[in-house]
Amino acid sequence: MIKVMTLFGTRPEAIKMAPLVKALEADPEIQSVVCVTAQHRQMLDQVLDLFDIKPKHDLNIMKAGQTISEITSRVILGVESVLKEEKPDIVLVHGDTSTTFAGAIAAFYQMIPVGHVEAGLRSGNPYSPYPEEMNRRLTSQLSALHFAATEGNVENLKKEGINVQSIVKTGNTVIDALMTVIREDYTFENPLLNTIDYENRKVILMTAHRRENLGEPMENIFGAVRKIVEDHEEVEVVFPIHMNPAVRAIADKHLSGHDRIHVIEPLEYESFANLQNRCALIMTDSGGIQEEAPALGKPVVVLRTETERPEAVEAGTVVVAGVEFEAIYRITSQLIRDEATYKSMSEAVNPYGDGKACGQIVDAIKNWRNSK
Ligand code: UD1
Numbered sequence: 001m002i003k004v005m006t007l008f009g010t011r012p013e014a015i016k017m018a019p020l021v022k023a024l025e026a027d028p029e030i031q032s033v034v035c036v037t038a039q040h041r042q043m044l045d046q047v048l049d050l051f052d053i054k055p056k057h058d059l060n061i062m063k064a065g066q067t068i069s070e071i072t073s074r075v076i077l078g079v080e081s082v083l084k085e086e087k088p089d090i091v092l093v094h095g096d097t098s099t100t101f102a103g104a105i106a107a108f109y110q111m112i113p114v115g116h117v118e119a120g121l122r123s124g125n126p127y128s129p130y131p132e133e134m135n136r137r138l139t140s141q142l143s144a145l146h147f148a149a150t151e152g153n154v155e156n157l158k159k160e161g162i163n164v165q166s167i168v169k170t171g172n173t174v175i176d177a178l179m180t181v182i183r184e185d186y187t188f189e190n191p192l193l194n195t196i197d198y199e200n201r202k203v204i205l206m207t208a209h210r211r212e213n214l215g216e217p218m219e220n221i222f223g224a225v226r227k228i229v230e231d232h233e234e235v236e237v238v239f240p241i242h243m244n245p246a247v248r249a250i251a252d253k254h255l256s257g258h259d260r261i262h263v264i265e266p267l268e269y270e271s272f273a274n275l276q277n278r279c280a281l282i283m284t285d286s287g288g289i290q291e292e293a294p295a296l297g298k299p300v301v302v303l304r305t306e307t308e309r310p311e312a313v314e315a316g317t318v319v320v321a322g323v324e325f326e327a328i329y330r331i332t333s334q335l336i337r338d339e340a341t342y343k344s345m346s347e348a349v350n351p352y353g354d355g356k357a358c359g360q361i362v363d364a365i366k367n368w369r370n371s372k
């Protein structure tokens with residue numbers, strides 16, 4: 001038996017690790033143990049409930065308004081105790097959060113190999129996304145196995161001197177997750193979402209949470225969104241707002257009191273994914289949404305200065321708008337008004353795999369173990 005400990009803590013990690021946990025649990029050669037840091041509490045629990053995942057270890061570290069250093073130190077200490085008890089053969093971490101990096105270094109300190117799921121994404125700017133770009137680079141250095149979603153991700157790892165034998169191209173597990181929840185006849189739990197006329201209105205789905213956008217960039221983003229709604233009568237905005245109080249304060253200032261701007265609580269994944277499938281376009285600073293939306297053929301206006309997901313830009317469904325009021329207003333307005341621009345960006349393409357990433361990761365772990 002190979003003892004595999006899966007470690008995650010935030011909403012996007014949970015969504016992308018959920019199908020992998022299921023695949024590990026289903027394999028008779030693997031003993032699967034799940035440890036969550038609960039860097040996110042409620043937003044993590046939404047995903048655990050949906051996929052019926054019951055962690056053996058829950059570090060429950062979240063505090064309101066936590067700093068990166070607080071998360072990192074709490075995760076390193078908590079994971080150390082769990083690793084000493086469980087002694088897994090390998091620890092799997094995902095992506096780029098502080099849970100990812102801190103979990104990887106905690107495993108390294110115990111001399112336990114790390115497998116990095118969604119390895120090799122790079123923006124090239126250590127401060128954008130912040131701290132995720134650096135978390136990714138450091139996690140690569142700490143990992144023994146690298147599961148890369150695309151050829152570009154593989155190349156990024158090779159450029160940094162990562163041994164090519166330790167890299168496996170698998171596609172992104174987000175597609176595995178997405179395929180389990182999209183349904184054309186889906187009925188939302190939130191009644192508001194069932195009353196919106198998706199055929200005849202231009203429904204914009206928005207999310208925003210990035211640390212580097214807190215402050216002036218987010219003021220610009222929300223200001224531009226308000227003006228877009230005011231200037232286009234056919235537009236309706238749905239904004240499932242992140243639980244970060246800093247995001248909520250800025251949103252209150254710019255987005256409250258308009259009958260075509262719906263600021264709602266975070267949606268559980270199934271609802272959110274199906275809302276992506278129904279809306280006209282998406283405005284976001286999220287990473288994962290840039291991978292899901294192309295598969296659903298939904299144009300995405302990225303509210304950041306750069307992206308570590310160039311495949312989605314090359315595929316034509318994603319445009320990086322930056323964080324200035326004018327550019328966000330102009331690019332989004334053109335998508336709303338100009339049929340040709342909209343059509344050119346709404347072809348469904350999927351640079352992120354065939355929904356079979358999890359099976360390939362499980363096989364790679366078994367091959368790695370057998371070759372030792
Ligand atoms: C974190 C990750 C980011 C990832 C994002 C996904 C870091 C440093 N950041 O950012 O990479 O893109 O998650 O959403 O790892 N909160 C709650 N309940 C929750 C979740 C958050 O109340 O379920 C509030 C808390 O006050 C918390 C704050 O939001 O302190 C911020 O959460 P945190 O995990 O520190 O940062 P995110 O911006 O969510």
Ligand code: UDP
Nearest residue numbers: 012015240266267268269272286287288289
């Ligand atoms: N998501 C969700 N509910 C929401 C908003 C987003 O389930 O209300 C999902 C979304 O489909 C994607 C993931 O959460 O899979 C993205 O998470 P987030 O934007 O918080 O983090 P990032 O991907 O930027 O790290």
